[in-house]
Amino acid sequence: MNRKVLVAGLVVTLPLVGLMLMSLGRDSHKVESPLLGRQAPPFSLRPIGGGAPVTLESLRGKTVVVNFWATWCVPCVDEHPVLTAAPQRYGSDVVFLGVVYEDEEPNVQSFLREHGAAYPSLVDEGGKVSIAYGIYGVPETYFIAPDGTIVSKYVGPLRPDLLDGFVQEAQARAGTRRSDAR
Amino acid sequence: MTASLGRALILLALLAASAGALVGFAAGVRRSAAGLAWAQRLAYVYAAAMVSANLLMVYALLARDFSVGYVAQVGSLEVPNWVAVTSLWSSLEGSILFWGLMLGLYVLGATWTNRHRHPESMPWAIGVWLACAAFFSFLIAGPAQPFHTIPIPPSDGPGPNPLLQNHVLMIIHPPFLYAGYVGMTIPFGMAAAALLSGRLGPDFMRSLRTWLMLPWVFLTCAIVLGGWWAYEVLGWGGYWSWDPVENASLLPWLTATAAVHSAILVERKGILKGWTVTLILASYLLTVLGTFMTRSGVFNSVHSFTQSAIGPTILVFLALATLFAVAILAMRIDRLSPEGHLEPGVSRDMAFLLNNLFFVLLTFTVLIGTVFPLVVEAVRGVQMSVGRPYFDRMVVPIGVALLFLLGVGPALPWGRASPEQARRALLPPLGGAVGLGALGLALGVRSPWTLVALLFGGYAAFVTFSELWLPVGQRIKVRGEGVLEAVAHVQSRGRRRVAAFIVHAGMVLVMIAIATSSTQGRTIEAQLVRGESVALGPYTLTFLGVDRVSEPHREALVANVEVKKGGRDLGVLTPRMNYYATQREPVGTPAVRSTYAHDLYLSVLNLDAQGQTLGLHAMINPMIVWIWIATGIMGLGGLFGLLPTRRVAVAPAPAMAVEGSLSPARSR
Numbered sequence: 130m131n132r133k134v135l136v137a138g139l140v141v142t143l144p145l146v147g148l149m150l151m152s153l154g155r156d157s158h159k160v161e162s163p164l165l166g167r168q169a170p171p172f173s174l175r176p177i178g179g180g181a182p183v184t185l186e187s188l189r190g191k192t193v194v195v196n197f198w199a200t201w202c203v204p205c206v207d208e209h210p211v212l213t214a215a216p217q218r219y220g221s222d223v224v225f226l227g228v229v230y231e232d233e234e235p236n237v238q239s240f241l242r243e244h245g246a247a248y249p250s251l252v253d254e255g256g257k258v259s260i261a262y263g264i265y266g267v268p269e270t271y272f273i274a275p276d277g278t279i280v281s282k283y284v285g286p287l288r289p290d291l292l293d294g295f296v297q298e299a300q301a302r303a304g305t306r307r308s309d310a311r
Numbered sequence: 312m313t314a315s316l317g318r319a320l321i322l323l324a325l326l327a328a329s330a331g332a333l334v335g336f337a338a339g340v341r342r343s344a345a346g347l348a349w350a351q352r353l354a355y356v357y358a359a360a361m362v363s364a365n366l367l368m369v370y371a372l373l374a375r376d377f378s379v380g381y382v383a384q385v386g387s388l389e390v391p392n393w394v395a396v397t398s399l400w401s402s403l404e405g406s407i408l409f410w411g412l413m414l415g416l417y418v419l420g421a422t423w424t425n426r427h428r429h430p431e432s433m434p435w436a437i438g439v440w441l442a443c444a445a446f447f448s449f450l451i452a453g454p455a456q457p458f459h460t461i462p463i464p465p466s467d468g469p470g471p472n473p474l475l476q477n478h479v480l481m482i483i484h485p486p487f488l489y490a491g492y493v494g495m496t497i498p499f500g501m502a503a504a505a506l507l508s509g510r511l512g513p514d515f516m517r518s519l520r521t522w523l524m525l526p527w528v529f530l531t532c533a534i535v536l537g538g539w540w541a542y543e544v545l546g547w548g549g550y551w552s553w554d555p556v557e558n559a560s561l562l563p564w565l566t567a568t569a570a571v572h573s574a575i576l577v578e579r580k581g582i583l584k585g586w587t588v589t590l591i592l593a594s595y596l597l598t599v600l601g602t603f604m605t606r607s608g609v610f611n612s613v614h615s616f617t618q619s620a621i622g623p624t625i626l627v628f629l630a631l632a633t634l635f636a637v638a639i640l641a642m643r644i645d646r647l648s649p650e651g652h653l654e655p656g657v658s659r660d661m662a663f664l665l666n667n668l669f670f671v672l673l674t675f676t677v678l679i680g681t682v683f684p685l686v687v688e689a690v691r692g693v694q695m696s697v698g699r700p701y702f703d704r705m706v707v708p709i710g711v712a713l714l715f716l717l718g719v720g721p722a723l724p725w726g727r728a729s730p731e732q733a734r735r736a737l738l739p740p741l742g743g744a745v746g747l748g749a750l751g752l753a754l755g756v757r758s759p760w761t762l763v764a765l766l767f768g769g770y771a772a773f774v775t776f777s778e779l780w781l782p783v784g785q786r787i788k789v790r791g792e793g794v795l796e797a798v799a800h801v802q803s804r805g806r807r808r809v810a811a812f813i814v815h816a817g818m819v820l821v822m823i824a825i826a827t828s829s830t831q832g833r834t835i836e837a838q839l840v841r842g843e844s845v846a847l848g849p850y851t852l853t854f855l856g857v858d859r860v861s862e863p864h865r866e867a868l869v870a871n872v873e874v875k876k877g878g879r880d881l882g883v884l885t886p887r888m889n890y891y892a893t894q895r896e897p898v899g900t901p902a903v904r905s906t907y908a909h910d911l912y913l914s915v916l917n918l919d920a921q922g923q924t925l926g927l928h929a930m931i932n933p934m935i936v937w938i939w940i941a942t943g944i945m946g947l948g949g950l951f952g953l954l955p956t957r958r959v960a961v962a963p964a965p966a967m968a969v970e971g972s973l974s975p976a977r978s979r
Contacts, residue, residue: 130641130642131640131641131642131644131645132641134585134637134640134641134644135637135638135640135641138636138637138640138641139637142596142633142637145600145678145682146626146629146630146633148682148685148686148689149600149603149626149629149685150626150630151685151689152685152688152689153622153623153626199469200465201383201384201465201468201469202469231469236465260890
């Protein structure tokens with residue numbers, strides 16, 4: 130046994146592996162977006178299956194969670210139960226909206242019939258809203274404070290604990306309205 | 312049905328690899344020839360299962376069988392067949408499956424070519440390869456299963472990521488990268504085998520070096536192909552940005568390059584055995600680190616796969632492989648006793664040593680720059696990034712030092728050189744240095760680093776070409792052979808040496824081109840109204856107008872820019888702005904007009920929808936083409952060195968001495 134080699138090897142490699150281990154908890158999914166702290170781009174979209182258009186402006190005073198998703202996206206399907214279970218927990222102060230991203234309406238309808246829906250999923254004709262929100266890939270979720278500013282953006286499937294954290298963050302923002310929000 | 316068959320094949324691969332690893336290690340411990348034979352068979356089974364699983368996936372992709380999970384995820388009825396095939400490696404699960412294919416082919420090749428050789432080391436080597444293979448099979452079977460069954464298949468899928476579809480380089484870059492990364496498993500296993508068997512003779516070292524060179528060639532090409540893609544597609548005019556994922560591919564290349572050199576000292580002098588083995592082990596560990604960095608989501612990069620649950624699993628593998636490597640090094644390194652010693656003084660040997668020192672220094676420099684943001688975030692909780700200035704300031708001097716060695720090293724004789732010998736060897740190439748330096752000065756080079764690079768580059772070019780020419784010239788003079796005949800003889804006798812200098816020639820050219828292109832370019836940014844012109848160097852660029860193009864996945868605004876040089880019409884370049892539905896911001900595609908002297912590179916900064924004004928970013932990038940050409944030279948040179956020589960230079964394989972047990976003749 131060559132102790133010098135052992136010690137040198139461990140000294141070089143252990144901190145590196147340790148650093149990677151610590152960084153695993155790091156969430157590069159919580160993405161910086163130029164929209165953070167800004168007013169959420171307004172939209173008025175027709176829900177899947179018909180009904181009156183949902184207008185973001187009309188939801189002022191409530192915390193809004195906007196989830197961009199598609200039926201063909203495997204992680205979206207994974208997070209679907211987390212999202213459908215959520216509205217019940219939060220009550221009427223938190224509004225959940227799905228925005229369907231690059232998908233066919235019949236696919237979405239049959240998916241929602243099968244897996245259940247707890248909040249409206251909106252049709253984004255031509256992907257205009259997705260572009261306005263800078264959607265990079267699905268799922269992406271935006272958390273909008275009652276004053277209409279975007280508080281955080283999450284890329285990837287949400288877990289219940291993450292969702293709670295983001296919603297609370299957005300709700301807390303109600304008291305500390307940012308002056309630069311226009 | 313297809314999905315179940317796929318899962319069965321992956322399971323078979325996992326079983327064969329796990330069993331083969333155990334059998335290999337057992338055969339290594341007990342030196343059992345029968346055990347080795349079984350390990351070989353299991354290696355073939357593993358390879359066959361992986362090849363079949365990949366063929367099955369390709370079949371499913373082509374048949375648009377959306378009941379297979381991966382096909383439902385990346386397949387589409389609309390994409391052409393070649394996109395369908397290449398989407399095998401366009402997304403996470405498929406790329407890990409493809410990784411398995413590469414590993415299968417490598418294990419097959421390395422097991423087969425060494426089937427009658429190195430019986431004391433091969434059981435260990437096969438054991439280590441298959442242990443790695445077992446891990447990746449486990450990944451495919453579990454966390455990254457591409458063959459899960461979709462009970463109610465969708466009628467169509469979304470198709471692969473559009474960003475990966477827009478350029479042919481993005482299709483061929485990943486296979487090269489995987490061939491480079493995965494291939495490092497083979498030298499890793501052989502280096503571990505050298506430690507475990509306690510033997511690293513010249514014969515085994517030669518086999519090892521061959522299997523190190525092959526992935527080295529692929530990795531070299533992959534790194535440059537990645538840069539080329541960035542240059543042609545991303546539109547910022549550069550080919551390297553010190554992005555963590557780019558660095559991840561560079562790190563194992565640096566250590567592997569060092570190992571390729573120190574391996575020569577092992578072969579020739581029987582020294583630096585432990586060091587060489589360490590470099591090879593490190594090269595593989597760095598490829599695993601690179602894989603972790605791209606797949607874990609720890610680093611945010613344009614290159615990484617976004618969603619990935621396999622990060623922790625790869626980290627566990629990285630930790631285990633690292634512990635394994637450190638443990639066998641500590642336990643066995645003393646057995647690899649040197650058979651010679653390094654004489655102090657000015658010699659080629661010493662240049663090799665310095666070369667290794669600089670490559671390792673470079674590795675640590677890049678590694679520290681890459682992980683430093685993580686350290687800062689872990690310690691202070693703030694996000695930061697290490698920018699270009701750090702890398703440029705640190706890497707350029709070391710790179711220049713290596714360029715110096717690239718000239719001086721091969722000029723020096725082996726062993727200690729007398730002052731007279733050293734003078735005779737070192738003085739003539741100064742002509743090359745002065746020549747290239749003067750040429751640079753005449754062409755307007757004023758940056759000190761670039762001038763130094765040109766001086767050293769000229770020196771190295773002189774040495775390289777005279778080393779290539781010298782034996783040919785001698786044959787012509789002494790034996791009166793014709794040029795072609797002499798070249799044919801020289802390349803067949805000393806193929807590896809010739810190949811090495813071809814690679815060096817490519818490397819010299821790459822370094823000169825990098826130094827020139829990164830300091831001697833010219834850039835302008837201009838706002839042009841329709842019909843307006845701007846001058847850049849010898850060119851006059853006129854904005855003619857905008858075309859609107861609709862493509863299935865994107866809308867694009869294409870700017871038409873007329874290029875004239877001294878009144879001569881060179882045609883219209885069309886940089887464009889693409890609007891993907893799936894992208895945050897519009898993605899520009901530059902237009903490049905390449906010549907041997909320089910590239911004219913145009914990209915769109917902004918463009919109004921009416922096509923009245925264009926914000927144009929125009930660059931003259933000197934010598935860029937030579938980076939791609941020289942990399943081709945390096946790749947071909949490397950492959951050329953791997954061709955079997957007519958005169959087999961390898962010692963006869965030691966026969967399996969006794970039935971059922973290996974030759975006990977081992978140097979302890």
